[in-house]
Amino acid sequence: xxxxxxxxxxxYRLQVRAEDALQLPPYAGxxxxxxxxxxxxxxxxxxxxxxxxxxxxxxTCPYAQLFEAPPISGHSLQKFSRMPNPYVIEPPRGxxxxxxGQDFDxxxxxxxxxxxxxxxxxxxxxxxxxxxxxxxxxPCRLLAxxxxxxxxxxYRPGEESLRRHxxxxxxxxxxxxxxxxxxxxxxxxxxxxxxxxxxxxxxxxLMALARRHQLLCDSNLRQPPKMDFPALARAAETIDMHSxxxxxxxxxxxxxxxxxxxxxxxxxxxxxxxxxxxxxQLLALGQWLHLGKNATFGLGHYRLSATA
Numbered sequence: 492x493x494x495x496x497x498x499x500x501x502x503y504r505l506q507v508r509a510e511d512a513l514q515l516p517p518y519a520g521x522x523x524x525x526x527x528x529x530x531x532x533x534x535x536x537x538x539x540x541x542x543x544x545x546x547x548x549x550x551t552c553p554y555a556q557l558f559e560a561p562p563i564s565g566h567s568l569q570k571f572s573r574m575p576n577p578y579v580i581e582p583p584r585g586x587x588x589x590x591x592g593q594d595f596d597x598x599x600x601x602x603x604x605x606x607x608x609x610x611x612x613x614x615x616x617x618x619x620x621x622x623x624x625x626x627x628x629x630p631c632r633l634l635a636x637x638x639x640x641x642x643x644x645x646y647r648p649g650e651e652s653l654r655r656h657x658x659x660x661x662x663x664x665x666x667x668x669x670x671x672x673x674x675x676x677x678x679x680x681x682x683x684x685x686x687x688x689x690x691x692x693x694x695x696x697l698m699a700l701a702r703r704h705q706l707l708c709d710s711n712l713r714q715p716p717k718m719d720f721p722a723l724a725r726a727a728e729t730i731d732m733h734s735x736x737x738x739x740x741x742x743x744x745x746x747x748x749x750x751x752x753x754x755x756x757x758x759x760x761x762x763x764x765x766x767x768x769x770x771x772q773l774l775a776l777g778q779w780l781h782l783g784k785n786a787t788f789g790l791g792h793y794r795l796s797a798t799a
Contacts, residue, residue, distance in 0.1 A: 497716055498708050500779045501658035502581075502600045502639040507620055509589040510630040518675075518741055519582035520788030522625060523597065527580070528558050530619035534611065553608050560710055574710040575703060577605035578612075579781050581789045584674075594634065600779050603711025610653060617648055661775040666797045668764040669774060675792040676739050676756025678784035685784070687738070688757055693730035696761070697770050698723065700777050707780065723769060730765040754785060 516522055535554035540546050549555045560574040581598035589595060599616075601609065613636055620631040635644040638656050646653045678685045679699050686695065701723050708715035736759035767774070774795055783791035 497712065498603060498704065498776065499606055499658050500600060500602050500661070500776065501606060501656075502598055502779060503645070504596055504598055504637045504639065505616060506594060506596055506634040506637070508594050508632045508634055509591060510632055511591050513589045513624060513629040513631070515583060515587040515589070515595075516625075517587070518789075519597070520580050520675075520785075520790070523580050523582055524788040526619040526622070526624055527615060530622065531558055531612070531615040534615055534618070553611055557605055557608060557612070563709060575706050576787050577602040577707065577711055579779070579787055579789065579792075581792060598639075600781075602707055602780065605711075606658065613646055613653070661772075661779060667767060668762065668797065669767055670796050671761045671763070671774070671793045672796070673736070673758050673761070673791070673793045675781075675790050676741060676754065676758055677736075677782060677791045677793075678754065678756040679782070680784055685756060688734055688736040691732075691734065691736070691757065691761075693732045693763060694724060694727040696732075696782075697727040697730065697773070700770075700773050700780075700782055703780055703782065703786070704773055704776065726766065726769045730763055730767070730770075733762045733764075735760045754790070756783065756790060 532554050535552060537548055537552065538546055543549050543552070543555045543559045543561075546552070546555070549561055555561060557578060558576060560576050562573055579600040579602075581600065583595045583597045586595070599612075601612065605612065613633075617633045620633050622628065623630045633648055636646040637643075638645050638658070641656070643654070645656055679691065679695060680686065681690070698720070701718055701720065705715070705718055736757040738755055739758045740753070740755040763774075778793060778795050780786070781789065781791040782793065785791075
């Protein structure tokens with residue numbers, strides 16, 4: 492009944508240098524996503540249409556597949572207009588005010604088919620950073636890209652090719668207890684409203700993770716595994732949960748919608764106990780996939796640890 496991890500994922504560390512004094516917003520994920528999306532579209536879009544809806548190349552265009560993943564007709568789990576995008580941006584943590592010449596890092600997770608587009612993705616980041624970040628377009632320079640856990644760069648701008656590497660697969664968590672530490676706000680929603688700590692249940696949490704995994708498998712794998720959702724739901728009902736969560740308010744300005752958007756969520760720790768075997772691989776993989784609303788720009792990021 493446990494979900495097989497057949498979904499390729501890899502986290503990359505991008506080392507960047509600020510070419511001018513740069514002040515990052517309190518949470519830079521949305522800003523980075525916008526810069527990446529604009530650069531990727533300029534590189535990949537062949538038709539130069541205003542949007543992807545109705546584009547005859549939508550099914551094969553790298554921009555559409557990566558940044559505006561189209562729906563799968565008649566999909567039983569997907570109630571919205573698009574599938575989850577196969578990437579996650581994990582913005583810088585720590586210092587927000589950077590001097591000219593100062594370096595900073597952020598992380599990028601690529602999932603499934605996005606890994607096949609790695610050269611294009613890195614070129615898009617190189618150009619996005621050079622064009623500048625933030626409203627003031629402060630230029631930055633991509634210095635190097637490292638696969639997670641490696642000290643040798645996969646890529647340096649100016650080199651002819653990328654070094655070959657094999658994405659590491661997450662290891663399943665073991666034991667009957669696990670702790671999830673949410674590093675960025677978790678936004679699980681019901682009827683468009685984010686759930687509070689009191690409304691969050693083991694079933695809500697675990698089934699949301701199972702759905703995200705299945706959707707990404709269905710849109711990224713030729714022969715996606717099919718999870719037994721009724722069995723997983725019954726198993727989730729037997730799990731106990733103790734949480735130490737708090738609400739974290741965060742707002743961002745949407746250039747597309749021309750308004751400020753509230754994107755607060757839950758941060759802190761959740762301890763799950765019981766028979767976690769059906770969810771062990773999902774919980775491990777979720778550290779890369781993230782969970783909940785706005786996962787693509789880094790929300791719902793947790794760190795998993797086994798507990799006694």
